[in-house]
Structures are given as structure tokens and as C-alpha cells.
Amino acid sequence: MEGRSGTTDLQPRWRFPLLAIGIISLVVGTLAGLLRLGWAQAAVAAPYTGSHGVLMVAAFFGTLISLERAVALADWRAYLVPGAAALGGVTLLLQRSPAVMHTLFILAGAGLTLTSVEVYRRQPERHNIILVLGAASWLAASLALLLGASIDSILFWWMDFFVLTIAGERLELNRMRPASDRAISLFSSLVIITVISHIATTSGLVAQWIGYLGYGAIALWLLTWDIARHTARQQGLTRFMALCMLSGYLWLLLSALLCTGVITTPFLRDAQLHALFLGFVFSMVFGHAPIIFPAVTRLRIPYTPLFYIPLILLQVTLALRLYGDFTASPSWRTLGGVGNGLALALFLLLTVATIIRFNLPRR
Amino acid sequence: MAVSESQIRSTLQGVLDPEIGINIVDLGLVRQINLGEACVDLVITMTSPACPLSGYISDEITRAVNSVDPELKVNITIENDPLWTHEEMSDAAREELGWH
Structure with missing residues (x-):
């Protein structure tokens, strides 16, 4: 090939x-x-x-x-x-x-x-530098773990792996629209500040909550300027993808806002992490699966409104899980978590069912 | 069933970039259409060399062309030199995305 x-x-x-x-x-x-x-x-x-x-x-x-x-x-x-x-x-x-x-x-x-x-x-552009930083964050986390670092100490590098990778891809896509140079420069600056704050946080130089401020700023930028605000007005798959992005940005913002101390609970860290890893990252996954899986496998996965079901289930059950975190309720946390798992399972099953329906030879 | 180059171009206007919702012709991703006896050679580009969707777009293109002429062999070459810029978009696409 x-x-x-x-x-x-x-x-x-x-x-x-x-x-x-x-x-x-x-x-x-x-x-x-x-x-x-x-x-x-x-x-x-x-x-x-x-x-x-x-x-x-x-x-x-x-x-x-x-x-x-x-x-x-x-x-x-x-x-x-x-x-x-x-x-x-x-x-x-x-x-x-x-x-x-x-x-x-x-x-x-x-x-x-x-x-x-x-x-x-x-393609020597800023958004590709951000992709490099995202990949290097995963490398940094992996190196630290081999050297005996705890999972807790490298979490910002793992989060940066996702946030910077997604941020770089969104900045690339936003070239389609005439975002001002100032807006693009602001975004790049937020990324740099975020990375620097995480170096400082991981080194123990500044408090953990400072590390979340960059994520909050990035989420606000995306909610304000990302092309998803425009494409959400379209139909079909394009609209679905945009709504996945926008819901993900809201979860990223929530993850950051939780560091302000407005809510105190023994499970605050769990809430922050899963708002980001589940809400932000998996909303992206659900939105992009109908194009990435075909791109990788060359199998058709035509869009169907049924894709909204696991997406909505993920949002609702994550909200339940965070309610359990906020109220320190083990039963709500477990119920929400099981619901999260169900959303992922449904997403996988729906993807497989669509692949089977549209790619196997018909009798 | 013989198709013309303009028919192929018109057919390709039904192939959308899924992230943007605008067709690949208006986005400026279709750079060349060379129609032969039994095949059509297409040169397309992607908006970024980091874009993994070339296979997806290629498959959509092949399906679209073969829906008009099932016998026509579709050859697709991905070209990233020169790199795509927004200036390759049609006036309609630029209007839609707020460039005017």
C-alpha cells in the first residue's frame, strides 16, 4: 500500500x-x-x-x-x-x-x-508545536513512572497529553475560520502558561490548583472561538461532532472550576479527574469515532442519530457520579460510574453493530 | 455509462469534510481531475499533513464516483506540497465560514 x-x-x-x-x-x-x-x-x-x-x-x-x-x-x-x-x-x-x-x-x-x-x-505551524508538547507530556509521565514516581505526581502530564493533543487539533481546524491573530496568540500563550504551571506544580513549587487555571482558560477560549460553535448549527454528523466538542469543553471548564474550592469533599480530586478524563476526553472520542475508526480500519461507519444515546448517557451518568463525589455518597458514585461504563459499552456495541450492518456482504 | 469531468466534480460536491460540513470541492481539497477511458485520476489534498482522514475521504470519494459510474476505476493521490491554505476555498465556502 x-x-x-x-x-x-x-x-x-x-x-x-x-x-x-x-x-x-x-x-x-x-x-x-x-x-x-x-x-x-x-x-x-x-x-x-x-x-x-x-x-x-x-x-x-x-x-x-x-x-x-x-x-x-x-x-x-x-x-x-x-x-x-x-x-x-x-x-x-x-x-x-x-x-x-x-x-x-x-x-x-x-x-x-x-x-x-x-x-x-x-507543516511548521503553531498547532503542530502544541501536538509535540502533548506527546512529550506522555513521554515525561512514562519516564517518571519508570523512575518510581507515583501516579498522583504525574497526573498533570497525563492530562496535558490529552488537553494539548486536543488543543493542537482544534487550533488546526480553526484555521478554517478567520480567527484573529490576537485570539490565536492568546491560545498559544495559554498553552505555554499551562505547561509551565504544570512543571512548577509537579516540582512542588506551586499549589496544585494553579495547574488547573490553564485548563480553565483553554476551555473558555474553545467555548468562545472554536469552530464547533459554528458547525453545531449544521446537520447530521457535523452537528453531532460539534455538540460532542462543546459538551467536552464544558466538562474541561468544570474540572478547572472545581479547583476554586467552591465545593469541598473528600472526593474532589476524583471529580476533577473524571470531569476531564471522562467528560472532556470521551466526549471527544464519541464525536470523532465515526470518522477515526473508518480512517484507521477503512470500514464504513455511517452516521446515525443513535450515536446520541451513548453521548447523552455519558453526560447524565457523569453528572450523577459527580453528584456522588460532591455529596460524598458512595452509592451515587458507584451508580454514576456503572452508568459511565454502560455508556462506553453502548458506544462500543453501537460502533460494532454499525460496522457489521454496513460492511459485511449481504446475502 | 460515460461520465464527464464536470459530472465527477458535481458528484464530489456531495462529499463533505465531516468536521466542517462543507464539501471537499468548495474547501479546495480537490486539486486535479483527470478522466481517462476507464478510470479517473484524482489529486486531492488534506487541510493538514497531521490529518488522519485521507483514507476516509478517499473512500467517500470512491463511493460517490462509483454511485454515478460503477465501472469507473478511481485512483486517488494525496498531495501535501504545496500545503493547503484557506485561500483554496471557494467563495461560497469562505462566505459560509465567515471570511467575507
Whole structure:
């Protein structure tokens, strides 16, 4: 399969194993999270309760995002990156050496940084620098974990991996509209300030809550200027994607606002993290799945209004979960969390059902 | 069933960039259409070399063209040199996105 610049792209059928490992990591990671919330039916994931974050961030998203980047570059060498991430996931799922697992994620993070640099080389624009910073954040987190850092201490790097990757992609898309130079410069400045604040926070130089201010500012910028405000007025898939983005930005803003101390609860950190990781990141995933899965697999996933069901379920159940966090109610937290899992399961089932309906030969 | 280049261009106006909701012709992503006897060679670009949607867009293009002429072989080349800019958009697209 001919890629660009004379290189050879990886045939879609060879991408499926990488995607499969990522999705298995997502499923196991979700069950591990539910067990941590006290849902006993997820007991099968007991060996992984301490690996919930690594499964979700590195094994699932690390594989998925680097796979997406490799598809964009259309160069077989770029697929070594999701290959390393997927192998890291397999190492974790088989409960093998943590040092080997972390090393594989470091290689994947380094690889994603390099492929992001290659993207910048092809198109030397600000939004691609932000993509490099996002990838480097994952690399930094992976390095720190190998050196013995706690999950809690590297969370800002994991969050930056998502926020900066998404921010870079949105800034690229916003070139379609005549955003002023001042608005673009403001966005770039917010990104730089956010990264600097997280270096300071991780180093213990400033309080944790300062690290969230950048996210709040980025969310406000996106809610004000992102092209999704325009495309939400359209129809079909375009409207669906825009509404996913806008709902995600609101969750990012909420995650940041929770640092102001307006709500005090022992579960504040949990609320902040899941508003960001679930509300912001998975709203993006639900919105982009109808185009990214076909892009990676070359299978059709036509838009259907049914896609709104898991999206709405995610929003409602996340609100319930956060209500449980705010009121320190274990039962509401668990109920909301199970609902989150159900939303993810429904999203996966709907995607598979659509693939089967539109891609298998009819009798 | 023989199709003309203008028919192909018109058909491609039914292929939307899903993120923007505007067709790929008006976005300026279709750079060349070369119609042969039994095939059509298309040169398209993406708005960014980091965009992973070239396969998705290519598949949509092939489906659209073959819905008009099922026998026509569709060859698609992705070109990112020169890089796409908003100036390649049609007046209609620029109007829609607020450039005027």
C-alpha cells in the first residue's frame, strides 16, 4: 500500500491487532475503575485495580492516538509507535515486568513525540508545536513512572497529553475560520502558561490548583472561538461532532472550576479527574469515532442519530457520579460510574453493530 | 455509462469534510481531475499533513464516483506540497465560514 513520499503505508488489516489490544485495555481498565468504585461485579478486574490509569491512558489512548498519527503520516515506520504502546498494554494485561511495561510506554511516548516533530517538519505551524508538547507530556509521565514516581505526581502530564493533543487539533481546524491573530496568540500563550504551571506544580513549587487555571482558560477560549460553535448549527454528523466538542469543553471548564474550592469533599480530586478524563476526553472520542475508526480500519461507519444515546448517557451518568463525589455518597458514585461504563459499552456495541450492518456482504 | 469531468466534480460536491460540513470541492481539497477511458485520476489534498482522514475521504470519494459510474476505476493521490491554505476555498465556502 503506497504511502506518501514513496514510503509504504501499513495495510488496514495489520492495524486491527493494535486497535484490538487498545480496546481490550479500555475494557479491562474500565472494569478496574468500576471495582475501585465498589462495583463487585467487576471482580474479574481485581488484579488491575492499581493499573486503572495506566490501562486507560497509556495502553488504550496511547495506542489509539499514536495509531491515528501513523495513519496520517502513511509511513509503516510510524506504526512502530502504536506497536510499542500495544505491547506495553499486553505486558500489563499479562501482568509481566512493570519495568518492561514502562519502557515500552517510554518508547511509544518518544516515538509519538518524534512523529509529531515530523508533522511539524511537514507543516511548521503553531498547532503542530502544541501536538509535540502533548506527546512529550506522555513521554515525561512514562519516564517518571519508570523512575518510581507515583501516579498522583504525574497526573498533570497525563492530562496535558490529552488537553494539548486536543488543543493542537482544534487550533488546526480553526484555521478554517478567520480567527484573529490576537485570539490565536492568546491560545498559544495559554498553552505555554499551562505547561509551565504544570512543571512548577509537579516540582512542588506551586499549589496544585494553579495547574488547573490553564485548563480553565483553554476551555473558555474553545467555548468562545472554536469552530464547533459554528458547525453545531449544521446537520447530521457535523452537528453531532460539534455538540460532542462543546459538551467536552464544558466538562474541561468544570474540572478547572472545581479547583476554586467552591465545593469541598473528600472526593474532589476524583471529580476533577473524571470531569476531564471522562467528560472532556470521551466526549471527544464519541464525536470523532465515526470518522477515526473508518480512517484507521477503512470500514464504513455511517452516521446515525443513535450515536446520541451513548453521548447523552455519558453526560447524565457523569453528572450523577459527580453528584456522588460532591455529596460524598458512595452509592451515587458507584451508580454514576456503572452508568459511565454502560455508556462506553453502548458506544462500543453501537460502533460494532454499525460496522457489521454496513460492511459485511449481504446475502 | 460515460461520465464527464464536470459530472465527477458535481458528484464530489456531495462529499463533505465531516468536521466542517462543507464539501471537499468548495474547501479546495480537490486539486486535479483527470478522466481517462476507464478510470479517473484524482489529486486531492488534506487541510493538514497531521490529518488522519485521507483514507476516509478517499473512500467517500470512491463511493460517490462509483454511485454515478460503477465501472469507473478511481485512483486517488494525496498531495501535501504545496500545503493547503484557506485561500483554496471557494467563495461560497469562505462566505459560509465567515471570511467575507
